[in-house]
Amino acid sequence: MLDFTISEVLMRTCYNILLAALPFVAIALAATSDASAQFVSPLKDERPPSAERLIFPDLKNGDHVWAGELHIHTVFSDGATWPSYRLLEAKRDGLKFVSFTEHDIVTPKKRDVSKNKNRSYEIARDFIDTNFLNLGDMNIALGTEVTRNIGHFNCHFLKDANKLNEKQIHISTFADVSTALKPDWQRASIVEKELEPVLEEARRQGGICQWNHPAAPSPTAGEVVVTPFLERMFKTGLISGIEVANGETIYPKAIDVALKYNLYMAGVTDAHIGVDMERAAGEREHRTTTLFLTKGNEASNFSDALHARHTIGLYRSTLIGRPEDVQNIVESMLDLTLASYVKPNEIGLLGGYATFVLKNNGPIKVDIEVSDPGWLSNRGRYFSVPAGGVVALKTDKFVAKGFSGIKMRVMNSYVNSSDPLEFSLKPKPFDLEKISSDKTIIPRELDGFL
Structure with missing residues (x-):
């Protein structure tokens, strides 16, 4: 973590020095007789x-x-x-x-x-x-x-x-x-x-x-x-x-x-x-x-x-x-993955929980309002996914059959003068059997039920 921070600081320092020196470099380049000379910087922006x-x-x-x-x-x-x-x-x-x-x-x-x-x-x-x-x-x-x-x-x-x-x-x-x-609107014509x-x-x-x-x-x-x-x-x-x-x-x-x-x-x-x-x-x-x-x-x-x-x-x-363009960009930034699923038990009180992982691959945050405020069990209606960040989303209302995604509004967007983008973010394809579990909150070996 420290190495990354230092490298980031060094990178920005190098850029600031180059920015300050660039007018002088440009003048020097303009004065050279060989305009096609190659000046290749070793600096690589990573x-x-x-x-x-x-x-x-x-x-x-x-x-x-x-x-x-x-x-x-x-x-x-x-x-x-x-x-x-x-x-x-x-x-x-x-x-x-x-x-x-x-x-x-x-x-x-x-x-x-x-x-x-x-x-x-x-x-x-x-x-x-x-x-x-x-x-x-x-x-x-x-x-x-x-x-x-x-x-x-x-x-x-x-x-x-x-x-x-x-x-x-x-x-x-x-x-x-x-x-x-x-401005003189009387003479605008x-x-x-x-x-x-x-x-x-x-x-x-x-x-x-x-x-x-x-x-x-x-x-x-x-x-x-x-x-x-x-x-x-x-x-x-x-x-x-x-x-x-x-x-x-x-x-x-x-x-x-x-x-x-x-x-x-x-x-x-x-x-x-x-x-x-x-x-x-x-x-x-x-x-x-x-x-x-x-x-x-x-x-x-x-x-x-x-x-x-x-x-x-x-x-x-x-x-x-436009709504379609904003949605295309948001969908390219956000990856929604179904990470785990606990099947409901026989009496239907325990289990039925799904955990999704939402990753933001973009350079800006995404502020989200979930359209159904009661669908998430571990977050409120509003949350933010920072640039490059990951959040876990848990629900006890997941039904795999017919699931078309999480309906949401992207609050840091405009698709007209007053409304943000609203759409359903679809998860990556998943095999429910591979990620499902019969476990409940109480391990079977301890199950005397209180």
Whole structure:
């Protein structure tokens, strides 16, 4: 136990040192003449899945569950980090995909860095090609955040983000940004008329766009309001997704919008400084992220998941998505095994007990409410299975014939704005005769019955 704890601390220390040094390493790599030089790190991440390493088991049908980032910033808009730093943060957290989404018209550091909105993606792509720190399995996309005073919209899988800002507007001061982006709903139609061709250009490039932090800005402060313009964008496919969680904020009503208009659901950091710093400030045990249900680990697989609407927002260990997708992930994490069964005795007072073992193979806890509060004999209605943890569930009401599983509600999930997932968790196949026993509570050799 002590060795594991020390190794875990050393691993995290190594990552923190590398994170701190990475901007300098990136500069050195950029200065080398041989851009194809191989820098292979001996560091191998063998940490078990946890909230700090979001590695999920494959689904029962063989599909993969990868965590990814759909909203993040670097120094090339209003972020404070270098693109390669974002990659190492993502690798440390178990992510397999990052879309670089710089603001299209906000460029505070234009005196110091390029105004080229493709640049963060280009640097990240070249950094991956060096294979420094074994980043070869990381997938990235060129994105941009279309930033207007009536809403912000991330577009992913672009070919040239600069074409979404053909007027080459680059606002650089806080005062100018505040003025330009101050909501003015009386003039919304003017902005909408300019915005629609931008979204059309994204689609022309093969991109796919989402509505960011949908309650801000809003015609009704703090509420998710679908305007007629947004409804038209949803129906024409110019906007295909919506953020259901952004950083430390969750938007339950956005789930209903996604279900009504068939949008993909995203959880994002929207990080501007270090992901860890923002996570710690919000007292979150893991970064807010999107889970992609994919057939493989190529960039195209992540695009396919968005188009197929097979994504889930992950926020504070809470799964946010369509019922079938959330259920598939929960079933992949939880293993239910019938461990023992004691047959009822002749008078039916003793025995009839079953013990199940419930194991969580996932990186996040699962909070459970058993639908029948009297079915368990060793636990109350509510209990939690920690990441990587095991709990024993005992019942004196087990009937093997027709048993279809334990009906439960996953309390750390949303399948609409108000309801968690409810389903029956089936056990692994079992042979009742092999695990059954005729024993009762009182051993036969002592049976004088009191």
